[in-house]
Amino acid sequence: MTASGLSGQADRPTTSGWRYAGALLLGAGPACVLAQQVQLTPTGLPPAPAGYVDRVMDDAGPADDALGLKPSEYNAQGWPRSWRVDYSLYRARGTYGAGTGAGAGGFGNASSTHAIDLSAFIDTPNHGSMSIAASQVSQRFNSAGYLEAGNASTWRIDQRALPLDGGWYADHAAGDVSTSRTPLARGTGRISLPTAPIRGLAGQWRREDGAELNASAGNTGVFNGIDIAGFETSGGRVATAGAQWRLGSGQADLAGIATGAALPRQEVAVQLLDGRGVDNAGGFGFARQDTRAAWAATAWESAAPWAEGVAPGSLPVAERRGGLRVQLNALRSDGSLDGGATGLWADAAWRTERWRNTAGVFRFEPNLRWGTSLIASDLQGAYWLADTSTRQWQAGYSVELTDNVGGARSLAGSGLVTGTGTSTGKSAYLNANGRYSPDTRNTFGASLSVRAITSPGQAAQLSWDQRSDWGQTLWRAEVARALASRTTRLAIEQAWAVTYPATFSTSLARERLTGGLTPSDGWIWGVLGTYAFARQWSLDASVRGSRRSDGADSLNANVGLRWQPSAAWSLALRYTQSRGQEPLAPLVVSALTEATLPVLPLTQNNRSVQLLLRYEGRAGTSTAPLGGAAGTGSGSLAGTVYFDEDWSGRRGAAEAGVPAVTVVLDRRYVTRTDAQGRYEFPYVAAGDHSIEISPDNLPLPWFPAAREPQRLTVFVRTAATFDFPVQRER
Template identity: 45%
Template sequence: MPRLMHDQPGWLAIAALSFNLQGIALAQSALSAENSVVNPTTPAAPASSAKQPYVDKLIESLQSASELNAEEDDFNSAGWSRSWHADYSLLSEKVLSRRTFQALSLGGFIDTPDYGALSLIANLSRQQSSSLSQTYQYRSSSWRIDQRGMPLGGGWRANYSAGDINTGLTSLARGTGRISLPSSPIHGISSQGYSGADLEIQAATGKTGLFNGLGLTSFNTSSGQLSTLGAQIKLPSDLSSGRSHAALQIIEGQRLTDSDGAHMDTRAIWLAQSWEGKAPWATELRPGNPAPAERRGGLRLQGNLLQSTDISSGSGSGSGSGSGSNNKGNNHRALGLWADANWRSERWRNSAGGFRFEPNLRWGSMPLANDIQGIYWQADSSTRQWQYGFSTELSDRISHTSAESDGRSAFFNLNGRYRIDSRSSVGANLNLRALNGTGQALALNWDRSNHWGQTQLRADLTRSGEVTSKRLGVDHSWATAAPASLNTTLAWETLSGGANSGKSLIWGLQASLPSTSQWSLDAALRGERRSNSSEALNADLGLRWQSTGGWSLSLRYTESRGRQLQQQQVLSALTAASLPAPTQLPAMRSLQLLLRFEEHAGKTYAPLGGAPGSAAGSLSGVVFYDADGNDRREVSEGGVPNITVILDRRYVTRTDSQGRYEFQAVVEGQHLVEISSDNLPLPWSPLQRSAIKVNIHVREASIQNFAVQRDK
């Protein structure tokens, strides 16, 4: 970033100090003249004792005007605002065998008045692995181009993306209730045109694939092909009667692979309509800017219909006991229906709905919750001291394979928190599930703030099936100078019943020192030691040095060994049906060295949304799994990789393998930042689904974390 003269601290102080020194010197000379008149006999000072020139040792290290002008001349102010960076990475990784990666990454953006903001990120890596006496070499790549906010005239704007992206969704498809459509990763192109909130059109097509890699992100394509088309329109209505939207989305896939490894084609169509306004039973709708459902007397309704058809080709390892020819053309048609209602009363914020998902229901390459039907109701309220809420769900299977299999389930959750005073609060959470999948879970916690930071004591008692878990832990967020942070955790757990019976000691540490100077540091350590002498460790340590010439050097060490046991939980049937199959990563160890050069240019430079000469800061944070639902990142809560983060609905970046993101050189002032739910596994969803306002301060690192929570 160029150093402009008015950005240098102390110029007004120097001028004022110079003016004051001149005034003091004049006063002293006048006083000396007066003394020489009053005391004419005072002898003159010898020539050797003449005053030396005044030197201010406190400000002599400041740069001279010539040096500042030279720095201004080095900055290229011609053309549009733009920046670019080049990275070279060297990664050594040991999983089952030793692997070495070399990667080159190029990225940048240019902000134009007529074509929107264009950004590019591209990665090219080469891998060399050794196994026994053989050596293998592989090449992989990942790239993405975005053009956002391109004006088309008539109030229309467009967003375009190409490369390793995700299929788009309309705002109604993202949902405001417990159920939403998933987004699939593809290697292809997508486009979106919109005219305010009145009309939106989306389209995308590409090859299916998966994001993978820990230290270096890459994208592996498969043989499948996905295409999607969607539209959303605001229906004409009287302003006093509320507002209504309708949406349609179609997705088609060819040569996709199901869970058994067989190839199939799939088609699905989704229809939805929403309405929001004053509730029929309310006397008035409280005025304000939030959505009607967030205001007293407001109501929002949305109905959804989804139909999917799968045509299995019978080719693959999992085609069943019969031959592939016998299964060819086997069709599975499924219907999904769900409706959500959100309303706000004088005290309570409510959400209720019903759902019916037939077996084999899916959306493109992503399976949905299926073979389940039921209803639910959630409500919460808060006062100055109290926060409390409840949720309940009744569900049943649609298909019953045998008389003994009873799919009926009842779930109830009760939670509350009481603030004792300005420093202390207590909370409790109770989960009960009856009939099918019986379980009980009770969690108690106590928070206390002091001059050392904030301490939380937690006690958990869970019984799920034949397994009983008892856990007692303490979490502490240490008082540090902002924006640095230091969190520690220590817990004891006892498991009885099942294959993992025994006692465990769980510990963790999380530290962060953002780039307020030339150095930045982040560290996350989590470990577990069990009574059977087995251990587990996850470590992620990073160190970064930033020079003044655009160069930076980063060193990152990661290690994972052993298997950490998942904490026992009691979930509702709908949430459990949406969970993906658990995966276990092999033990690994890696060391990465990254060298980066970054440069900015442009006469309107303040890269992310500024005017000429505007001062800037930076924005960074973490997208993390908020397992305990307290909107605060604990040491045991990991980051979410490959999540799209959008600044001012114009600038785009992705989280890395640890869930971190960063926007450098953001103009000071208020901005909007939000995350997209692409690559977010169901049933996790962002706690804040709308954009969040953040304030950027000059030469400061602003932190904004995003919590994603799972339905109970």
């Protein structure tokens, strides 16, 4: 009884005391009878114990999941494994394109396509984890009255975490993969060594002390396709080899790195490339050449000279207070057409009490390349990025100064609002951005970008992110100006509050373009959602479009209806349409970012209807050595990789998915996003996991918002969702 309770008893009328005394007297009678019974019981016999009653609510056992495997149906023999087989029928009509996507062919093609897709995973106790993903496409289409037929395929097999003697682990891949590179090649700052898609072999061998070897070889090509993510070779060949190791006695002591005791630490890496018949632009129809390239780098991390030490923690050293990481890079390339070129750059990343900083200097001679990819050639300069944040606010800025190595040249825009100036080649760029949350329901944001001298332009953005009973609303106003053109866009994005597992988001924007050659105005809209309207039925839709006064309309639709009568079988009907070029965000970018932008691909106009029959299953029981953990319950994991145009960290209805991106679970299991940016691991052990995406196939200048592996938890018989936003530099 609390003190207030005692006080309340003392303040009661005296009649309560008489009632209390009466209750004691009433209880005294039974107490006396019980006392007499106890005295009459013989002392030599113990009292009979009361019988235990198990309070079971229902002896029927746990309820079965209507769509899940019952224990009696599950095959527990063998290693843990899962598989999925899809058989698809397409009817499509396309107006442009060539590739494995349904509807490929010439103008006005009508096509019919049969496709078989296979994906499978198996976990072995001594040979690592195996993953396979393969597609075989057979197509017939009518082009200008002529019947034609074609076949295409894409496939990939991965073996991860294969244990070897001496503490080594191996990752092997075959099929449509990317060329290998060392961890240092991913870079510390804004510049990294690119990879190239190939059809061939790739391998990486690593040891816990930081040593790593890699090699890859195959035919160059590109990922393509609308309904099916395919791969088409381009005629060249590329081979790479590399190594990375740690100098001195610095071992991979995670505890020492976390506390700072294992610092300073220095690493060295080299990577070699040999290309034969490589396309100059990495695609088709351009001049071919033989090329060779060599890259070397060294990285050093420790406490910054101005800091007393590195704060303990599990984050990388450069992201902890007092930590500093510096990386020096040198690249040399020689081509039979381009000649020789050299690139030098240095990056540094450090953390002060409040700010995270990244700075670098670079010098790239003209025609510098790495295999099929051109590096930001004919450019030199320096940059500085910084940001800071708390629970309530965030602020950041970036500064860049650049010039050309080979004299004046045009820095013409490549689709973004950057202008077409042809000045001396010098350029200055500044961006400042911030967010502020006065409470848990409102967040205000602002961003300003200014580019001067060459290709001058300005861009500004204001946003208001509001949470309410209706859901989450993002109001955004954008304006960009470059030379004689000006773009203004007002947008609203709404993530509606609906009952789980349904999701529903919409977006609407009004855009106006003044000045320039083709002034226009129009609407940009999008709808994104999922809905399970019955126990075995679900609907998903992603529709984006624009309507403009100059006739440059666009539409990108993907709508599917799925029926799953059992855990193993499902049937889906899907409609897709792609028409016109989607509007680009009004941005002003720096010269370094612009120099790495790829050429925009030609738009494929296509519409198709797909009927997909799917069979999936799982079996096996995991084994473990002494001290290891045996198998547990399972769930599933799925999500999307998408272009985060507004840096909001959540997918808007008008934001597209990223196809052909490699997703890695626990550094062991590999899958790839489909043409709409979706991925799925259908059978995942319950518990904590790490998941990451490989930036190898991301188009520049996009990069993962989270570069480190992300932690998540999968619960038994639950479908976990994890989306990866990819963002461009501000």
